[in-house]
Amino acid sequence: DLPPLYAQSVIEVIVYRRHSAECPHKTSKDQKRSCDCKVWVSWNKNGTQVQKSAKTRSWNLAAEYAHQLETQFNDAELGRAPAPGAAKTVKDAIDLFLDAKRSEGLSPDTVYRHEQITKLLLDFCNREGVLFIKDLTLAHLTTWQAQWTLKAPQARRSRQAKVRNFLKYCLSSGMILTNPAVNWKSVKVKFSDQNIRALEPQEYEKILSSIEKTKMTDVNKARIRALMQLQRWSGLSLVDAVCLSKDELRREGGTFRVVTDRQKTGMFINNIIPTSLGEELLKIKNGNPKFFFWSGSTTAEDAPSYFQKLYRKVFRAAGIEESSHAFRHTFAIELLKSGVDVRSVSKALGHSSVAITERFYSRWCKGQQNMLDDVLTRAWK
Numbered sequence: 001d002l003p004p005l006y007a008q009s010v011i012e013v014i015v016y017r018r019h020s021a022e023c024p025h026k027t028s029k030d031q032k033r034s035c036d037c038k039v040w041v042s043w044n045k046n047g048t049q050v051q052k053s054a055k056t057r058s059w060n061l062a063a064e065y066a067h068q069l070e071t072q073f074n075d076a077e078l079g080r081a082p083a084p085g086a087a088k089t090v091k092d093a094i095d096l097f098l099d100a101k102r103s104e105g106l107s108p109d110t111v112y113r114h115e116q117i118t119k120l121l122l123d124f125c126n127r128e129g130v131l132f133i134k135d136l137t138l139a140h141l142t143t144w145q146a147q148w149t150l151k152a153p154q155a156r157r158s159r160q161a162k163v164r165n166f167l168k169y170c171l172s173s174g175m176i177l178t179n180p181a182v183n184w185k186s187v188k189v190k191f192s193d194q195n196i197r198a199l200e201p202q203e204y205e206k207i208l209s210s211i212e213k214t215k216m217t218d219v220n221k222a223r224i225r226a227l228m229q230l231q232r233w234s235g236l237s238l239v240d241a242v243c244l245s246k247d248e249l250r251r252e253g254g255t256f257r258v259v260t261d262r263q264k265t266g267m268f269i270n271n272i273i274p275t276s277l278g279e280e281l282l283k284i285k286n287g288n289p290k291f292f293f294w295s296g297s298t299t300a301e302d303a304p305s306y307f308q309k310l311y312r313k314v315f316r317a318a319g320i321e322e323s324s325h326a327f328r329h330t331f332a333i334e335l336l337k338s339g340v341d342v343r344s345v346s347k348a349l350g351h352s353s354v355a356i357t358e359r360f361y362s363r364w365c366k367g368q369q370n371m372l373d374d375v376l377t378r379a380w381k
Contacts, residue, residue, distance in 0.1 A: 011073040013043045013066040015059065041066045043073070055091060056126065065131045088175045090125045093133040094118040097169050107298040109305050117162045133170055138180045145184075157187040196360060198333035199326050203318075204232065210318035216310060219285055224310050226280050227293055231327035233273045234258045235349050238304040238311075238324040240269075242293045249281060249292075256281075263300050267350040332357070336364040339371065 019026035019037045039054045039062035054062035072087060088096070101114050124144045130136055141163070150156045164181045171179045199207070208228065211221050230241045240263055248260040256278025259270050281292055288296045294303050304324070311324050328349070335345045342365050346357035358365050 011043050011070060013041050013069045013073075015039060015041055015054070015062050015066050017059075041069065043069070055089070058126070061126060061129055061131065064129050068131055068135075087132050087134060088170075089131055090122055090133050090136065093170050093175050094122055094166070096173065096175075097166050100169060105297055107295065107302065107306070110298050110302040113302075113305075114162060114166075117159055118166055121163060121166070134176050136167075136176075136180055138183055141180055141184050153187055153189040157189060160184070160187050196329050196333075196363075197326075198330040198337075199232075199322070203320055204330065207314060207318045207320060207322075210314050214310075214313045214317045216313065220310060223284055223286075223293060224307070224314060226277070226284050227307060228311075228314075228327055229277050230258075230273070230281065231324065232330055233277055234269075234271045235328055235331035236260075236269070237262070237264070237328055238307065239263050239300060240350075242303045242307055243291065243300050244293070245291050246289075249278065251278065262350040265350060265352045267352055269348070269350045271348050332361055333364050336361055 016039070017035070017037045018040050019035065023035055023037050025035045025037075036057055038057055039059055040051055041054050041062060042049065042051045044050070054065050056062055056065070068087075097118065098111070098115060101111055121144070124147070125131075125136065125140075128140060128143075130140060145156075145160070148156060148159070150159065164184070167176070167179050167181045170176045208225060211225050211228075214221070216224070227238075227241055230236060230244070231238065234241070236244070236258065240260065243263060244258065244260060248258060250257050250259050254275055255272060256275060257270060257272045261268055284292050286292060286295075288294060290296065293307065294300075298305075308324060315322055332345055332349055335348070336342065342357055342361075343354050345361075346354045349357060351357045
């Protein structure tokens, strides 16, 4: 039984359906009837009748919502917890988060990805009966993760990162007291060099020639052509190439060089590129005068997304299944095959250690070992 003080302050939250004019059950006394009409809740506090949408058509979810409200109202009356106005539903938290993201001036693509991932989270919470963001637990997150249909580890890790970003916002905004994602085990991306290869010269030329056959504006055709060549001849990753600023292309007489720091590792890169490519880059049209390709309106992490879509179009037109990283792999592998020392290749790629380069390109480093063996053998003779 409730103690007298609690019993005096009990507020009962009533669940009911608001049937539409067309609903055949609108005159029925069975409020739980499983029609598709919206469910509302109502309560009386200090003589004032309050009605509020439960934001669901599920009777069970609405009943749980009503129970949560009753608990919070009564705890607030006893001074044991804040009033319900301080507790945000999962949907409310997501709406606030998305508003914050839009206010940051992010690109529509970036905002769209946040919208899609938070919608998936909201759908899961609705199925599990998690109405308030404060009730989301680590167990919920791991259960939800197990239901993901995404197969690619990189994509799964990217989704996890965006969910963490959302929950970090909830924590900093005071909507939750602890972050359930703190101990959420990170998605591991297993490494395999079996899919790493260099583009054959004819493949590279076919990709470039397919740009003209791809449906996109002439401006984008010129940008994609220059961007692909920049990756191939400088070894830059897509994010580094997209974010390259105009003052990072240095001209010394008839020589052009790319001088920049990698976005991922912060490692310094200073690579010469063909003169014709340098001239082509200077002709690229871009809305932001500071960069060759980047609009500057997204985070650096999200900057490549627009160009990845264009890359996929070109690869499809060429009939070649590859990613943007194929150009970087080609740069590294061709250097190793031509006898360039792995330490020099590592420096050109901006790897933080030679071990990383050897890990990715071990199959082509063996040729370097053979050359070393030949040198040592000749020295013995």
